[in-house]
Amino acid sequence: MDPKGLAFLGAGLGAGLALIGAGMGIGRLAASAMDGIARQPQSAGTIQTAMLIAAGLIEGAALFALVICFLLSGK
């Protein structure tokens, strides 16, 4: 097996798995945020702010993986 081909395979698989993780995480986050807003509409602003911050952090973790995949596919 060509090592370059393996590197590309690893990069693709890694990006896909990272995306599954990020998607599930942010999905759960959005679901909780929706629940919270549904229970208490007056705190929608606070919940939205907290949701955006948490989404940014989760996406940051996913993008760590993306950067590693870039590095891998660059080899």
Place this chain on the structure above:
Amino acid sequence: MSGAPAAVAAETAARGEGGGAFNVTDLIMTHITDGHEIEIPFTHMAIHLPRIHVLGYDLSITRHVVMMWIACIILFVVARHAATRASRAVPSGWRALFEVFIKYIRDEIARKSIGHEADRYLPYLLTCFFFIWTCNLLGLIPGMSTATSNIGVTATLAALAFVMIHLAGIRQFGVVHHLKNVMPGGLPLWLYPIMLPVEILGLFTKPFALCIRLFANMTAGHVVIIGLISLIFILKTAWVAAVSVPFTLFIYVLELLVCFIQAYIFTTLVSTFIGMSVHPAH
């Protein structure tokens, strides 16, 4: 990067005459990475930038440097214009826009995290926010590139945040006490060998995460836009454009949102870390 279609068309035409195949990777790499010339869209011309080497270090003026200068000039001119109209009681225009953001950052972000010392760190936090936002937005204009998609730029922003975080702690507590605050209080002695490396590592991973988050978000957005447009050229049919262009438009508008969110998250996290330095929870 909506200069991408024009650039792609120009390059494909040039390559088509030369007999080369369309290479997506090359296209993405030339648009994402820093270069020594600024290309003018829809033409084959480029402004060549000077290369300056000082003592073996490459200090040449590159595209991203020029983009940062443009962001600085824009911010200086606009903020100055907003600030000098101080006499009217009811703000309007640019001043009103700036006031919304400055008030939000001061009240919700700085004062909530840092507490009573917040106004001291407010100029730095505001600079972070507006500079990153302006740099991100400039990258979306056709023909210009994103300075914050350069890991050197984001690493510098993260390094400055690191300096500010420790400066805040040292100013409050003095050097020795600030370093002691790294460890949580009330730990049994046998946990110290585990917690100390973890906490020291945590000091460095937080700015590192700031750097990587901003860099990856900006780079990934542009790569997706270029990739989607390149799909038309890879598949060599114009019918793909019916799907590709609307989707690219959607991603482009999402990028506008991401620009703001990333600037906001950077500022919020730096403010939270400064707050953790000034009010250690232990």
